[in-house]
Amino acid sequence: MNLFLKLSDTPLDIHSCIREVESPSCGGIDVFIGTVRDATQGKRVLRLEFEAYEKMALKEMRHIAEKAFERWPLQAFSMHHRTGVLAVGEVAVIIAVSAAHRAAAFDACRFAIDTLKESVPIWKKEVFEDGEVWVAAHP
Amino acid sequence: MKIKILTFGIAREICGGSSIQADVPEGTTAAALKHHLAQQFPRLAGLASFLLAVNEEFAADDTLIHPGDEVAIIPPVSGG
Numbered sequence: 414m415n416l417f418l419k420l421s422d423t424p425l426d427i428h429s430c431i432r433e434v435e436s437p438s439c440g441g442i443d444v445f446i447g448t449v450r451d452a453t454q455g456k457r458v459l460r461l462e463f464e465a466y467e468k469m470a471l472k473e474m475r476h477i478a479e480k481a482f483e484r485w486p487l488q489a490f491s492m493h494h495r496t497g498v499l500a501v502g503e504v505a506v507i508i509a510v511s512a513a514h515r516a517a518a519f520d521a522c523r524f525a526i527d528t529l530k531e532s533v534p535i536w537k538k539e540v541f542e543d544g545e546v547w548v549a550a551h552p
Numbered sequence: 553m554k555i556k557i558l559t560f561g562i563a564r565e566i567c568g569g570s571s572i573q574a575d576v577p578e579g580t581t582a583a584a585l586k587h588h589l590a591q592q593f594p595r596l597a598g599l600a601s602f603l604l605a606v607n608e609e610f611a612a613d614d615t616l617i618h619p620g621d622e623v624a625i626i627p628p629v630s631g632g
Contacts, residue, residue, distance in 0.1 A: 447632050463631070466560050466624055469608040470631075494631060506632050526632055534605070534624075535631030536561030547562040548630035552600045 415489035416478040420467055422497040430507040434489035439511035443518035445526050447506040449499045459540045461499045466534040470494070473533040477525050481510070484524070485517040492525060494535060505537075553578055555585070555617060558624040563602075566595045567625070576617070582606065583613035589625065600628045 417433040419425075427446060434442055449461050478490045488511040495505050508525045512518040529535075537548050555574045559567045576588055582604045590597040603626040604611045610626070617623060 464561055465631070466558065466605070466608075466626070469605055469624070472608050530629070530632040532610075532629065533631045534560065534626055534629055536627065537630045538561070547565075547627070549628040550562045550599055550630075 414482050417491040418471055418474045419493040420465055420470060420496055425493045425495055425504045425507055427507055430491045430493050430509045433491040434509045434511040436488045436511055438513060439488040440513050441515035441518045442509055442511045443522040445508045445522050446504055449501050449503050449505060451501045453539055456541050458501060459542060462538040463496045463499065464536050465496050469534050477528045481521040481525055485521045487512045487517060487521055553619045555623055561627050563625040563627040566593050580617045581613060582611035582615040585617055602627060
């Protein structure tokens, strides 16, 4: 399995993530880039603060990659996630998946971001002009 | 036995530090430790979810906690 996982407290490099999954036998690379949005429910967001349980986050990211390889015929998989303080517009996550045919790459990439949001121990705090909120913490 | 418990995100703020100690009997399960923690820190029970990890894996209710295990409180995750 060609899989590449990274947590970083410095800016992510989209092209290096894509380069990790390039292969002569792949016919398509699907890429998801998650960025910091400037508002939540109409409230202006100043920045996001990401925190990770790093060792477990990398383990959970590996579980996601392994499940993706079980379910789809993939060539390579890369997932990079930021930690620390991010300004509006900055890249929080990049997922790149390559496969011989595009359907597998699209489906696996979607699965990877959806599962990351459910199971990887990373937390973000939204900082507004008048306060701050840990996202999804309360029902 | 004394167990060191790592805390993250809102759980770190609720517990007042990046790790806490709990004193629980030998043979304690994850469910019993969660109950113990919710008594000590009632705001944990008000979270949308509140899970434990043992040795960097999500713990089932019947997972046994052993001395020296790395235990962590996992509040609702929000990566991506």
